[in-house]
Amino acid sequence: MSQSPNCVTTPPWWQLVNWIADPIGFQKKYSQKYGDIFSIRLTGIGPFVIIGNPQAIQEIFSKDSQFHIGRANKLAEPLIGKNSLMLMDGDYHRRERKLLTPPFHGEKIQAYAQKIIDVTEEIANRWQIGESFIVRSTMQKVSLEIILQVVFGLSEGKRYKQIKPLLTDWLDMTDSPLRSSMLFFKFLQKDWGKWTPWGRMKQIHNKIYNLLQAEIEEKRTKIDNTGKDILSLMMAVRDEDGQAMSDAELKDELITILFAGHETTATTLSWAFYEIYRNPDVIEKLQREFYCLGENPSPMEIAKLPYLTAVCQETLRMYPVIPVTFPRIAKSPIKIAGYQFDAETTFMPSIYLVHYQEDLYPEPEQFKPQRFLERQYSPSEFFPFGGGSRRCLGYALALLEMKLVLATVISKYQLALAEDKPVKIQRRGFTLAPTGGVKVVMKGKS
Ligand code: HEM
Numbered sequence: 001m002s003q004s005p006n007c008v009t010t011p012p013w014w015q016l017v018n019w020i021a022d023p024i025g026f027q028k029k030y031s032q033k034y035g036d037i038f039s040i041r042l043t044g045i046g047p048f049v050i051i052g053n054p055q056a057i058q059e060i061f062s063k064d065s066q067f068h069i070g071r072a073n074k075l076a077e078p079l080i081g082k083n084s085l086m087l088m089d090g091d092y093h094r095r096e097r098k099l100l101t102p103p104f105h106g107e108k109i110q111a112y113a114q115k116i117i118d119v120t121e122e123i124a125n126r127w128q129i130g131e132s133f134i135v136r137s138t139m140q141k142v143s144l145e146i147i148l149q150v151v152f153g154l155s156e157g158k159r160y161k162q163i164k165p166l167l168t169d170w171l172d173m174t175d176s177p178l179r180s181s182m183l184f185f186k187f188l189q190k191d192w193g194k195w196t197p198w199g200r201m202k203q204i205h206n207k208i209y210n211l212l213q214a215e216i217e218e219k220r221t222k223i224d225n226t227g228k229d230i231l232s233l234m235m236a237v238r239d240e241d242g243q244a245m246s247d248a249e250l251k252d253e254l255i256t257i258l259f260a261g262h263e264t265t266a267t268t269l270s271w272a273f274y275e276i277y278r279n280p281d282v283i284e285k286l287q288r289e290f291y292c293l294g295e296n297p298s299p300m301e302i303a304k305l306p307y308l309t310a311v312c313q314e315t316l317r318m319y320p321v322i323p324v325t326f327p328r329i330a331k332s333p334i335k336i337a338g339y340q341f342d343a344e345t346t347f348m349p350s351i352y353l354v355h356y357q358e359d360l361y362p363e364p365e366q367f368k369p370q371r372f373l374e375r376q377y378s379p380s381e382f383f384p385f386g387g388g389s390r391r392c393l394g395y396a397l398a399l400l401e402m403k404l405v406l407a408t409v410i411s412k413y414q415l416a417l418a419e420d421k422p423v424k425i426q427r428r429g430f431t432l433a434p435t436g437g438v439k440v441v442m443k444g445k446s
Helices: 012-021 023-034 054-062 071-080 090-100 106-110 113-124 135-152 158-172 177-184 197-221 230-236 247-278 280-292 299-303 306-318 351-355 395-412
Strands: 037-042 046-051 132-134 328-330 334-336 339-341 346-349 413-417 425-428 431-434 439-445
Touching (some): 012 023, 012 037, 023 037, 023 351, 054 334, 071 247, 071 328, 090 247, 106 395, 113 395, 135 230, 135 395, 158 247, 197 230, 197 247, 247 306, 247 395, 280 306, 280 395, 299 395, 306 395
Antiparallel strands (some): 328 346, 413 439
16 A cells, blocks of 8 residues: 555645535546545635545544544634634543433424424415425525524524524525535635625624524523523533633634524425425325324324435435535644554545445446435435544434424425426535526425
């Protein structure tokens, strides 16, 4: 074996342009040329080792304490604030994860299930027969409403009305490869007032933070505010020293959850609808499964359905909206996959490359939910939510939301793709979305 993996040799500025414009094409091209481990160099961001090999990824996930991960996420700091879990490392990260994990698991998540169904029905009820609409924008409305109600605890009132359009504007600021560039190029991060993209983003950001501060202060004055939403749970939680989260932490974490959870779930749902409506046998199987549950099944019965689960897994396999995990920077010299790497080497496990490996997923370009019913995949063979100490905090909520939104729409509304042309992948901020957002037409109600 050679001393170090092959290195992409095109100029680093050109690699950066390609990485921003077409991260999938870029990874595909060089993995075909160099195999499943290779190095890239992105101007202004740094060199990275892309890893598309499950054994090497398992090594990385099991050695997560040997990497700086928060530091490697620095690029996102202007968006999510310096107190964000995503930017923390070591003991700070462990403490914050411990504080944030309970509201996102088990019984707590189940309590939000009915809200997810209600929000979906409320939005879907506005669809008219014969009307066409863009699934991604609709799913963004669904997912934003769910985050507002379930996480922020906001469903009505003046503050809700003020914050909703601000959050939508803020999230839309990186809705194309060009607009996403400001996340990658420092020189575009200049605040010259509201007429510059960065200045406008900062301005919206400040308004959101002021509204969140007001919400936290109001919640604090309420006598019984336990357990109704994730923010209240976050405010009630204490660390081993009896310390609560500070207001600055609470605000940065709320924005982190919105940033990490809104676009990802909405976009994955758009991909799911795209594949479901392209494959009549998939809709048929789903409808049969829903029918077998009888009338008014409980949300948790829906969430346990095996074929629905497999459809969600196959969507997450084919369309990992975050195509690489967070970067991992080696704290000291480290051996991975038999190669010796220096301290400060930055690794990027590629979800996309692994999810398209022929030996794991025969005919990887085909949407085949069945494969998940026939085979169990290990945490480094199927990892749309990343892994190790950084595995997505909101994965249980995301999966529940996907299943309940799909089940509600498919069992009650008849939709069809409005256009015959294949949909391509386009960058939106740090995620990969369908170009055009997937247009569908409403055919009827069941
Ligand atoms: C389909 C939807 C989603 C996908 C595909 C997704 C994917 C990911 C991935 C790949 C990571 C990085 C993990 C790593 O580097 O090992 C991550 C981290 C994270 N996700 Fe998600 N996510 C989704 C939904 C959500 C939701 C709904 C929330 C919150 C409500 C959320 C909150 C987070 C947070 C806070 C982190 C950072 C964890 C840490 O640094 O410890 N995500 N997610």
